[in-house]
Amino acid sequence: MLYCRNNAPQTIPKGRQPMNYILLDLEWNQCPTGKQDENPALPFEIVEIGAIKLNDAREDIGHFSELIRPTLYTRLHFRTQEMLHIPAAELNRSRLFPEVFADFIAWCGEDYRFCTWGSMDLTELQRNIDYHHIENPLPLPLFFFDVQKLFSLLYEDGKSRKSLEYAVEYLKLEKPRVFHRAFDDTWYTALIMQKMNLELVKDYASVDYYRPPRSREEEIYMQFPRYSKFVSMPFTSKEEVMADKVVTATRCYQCGKMLRKKIRWFAGNSNSKVYYCLCICPSHGYLKGKIRLKKGADNCVFAVRTLKLVNEEEAAVIMEKQDAVRASRRKKKHR
Incomplete structure (x- = not known):
């Protein structure tokens, strides 16, 4: 993977490899009386951290597992109780998040990369960090391995996202532990990661979006074997995002040529947070563009743009999508 700042490609420096x-899994609680009563600053309060440390040969060299006493949602949501089967008395005897997190970060050490099943854990970890007014010690940008995505790239179509239990069964691994407890899920994730041919997918690191780039200089450009990704700085509105020439630029990630658009950026629907375009590279053929708009802090909006070379059939899908959007607009106009 190439990681770039300010559109200057470079590989991640060796000193940062x-x-x-650190294979990480979290379990969390939510407001027991429903979403209408939740604290928007912390919809999910972490009640358990489970982690396994593997060395660069993917050998197990350490474990971390601890329950956390909740302070916001002190009564467990019924779904949390069903999944975790943690006695309330045991939670109430546990330490608080700031203490447990400090020990966890110290246990992680230096020169590590987080590995999670899916992309939610690091987001919710940082949300809990902010809620407790702890200085965020995680690197920025925060790269990690989404093992769920790597599993899909190796064994599925690269787009599907299967459950942890599905992956365990697919790889014919033993299931001596329960699922949906932090350390047990981490244990299964470690087995999967040890089983997979990581060399084939090690270039497909993910980047966490909880703290998006704060300026043009911090914007992130990532180049992968099959596509490129760009994460923008924040804007005040989606209209401002889509008017920005850096956000909407389309450059072939294989040859670097700036491409003219065969189909200009269009919204998937009237309320869409997703935009598409289609270009043609003279050397490499059709290139599909996709922009996903995401909400950041203080109601700002930032963009995640992916560009991917596609075949004629996939290009036709974009053309059909645009035709469908136009037809829908005409229909609404004549009502």
């Missing part, structure tokens, strides 16, 4: 992998 992780020596260890």
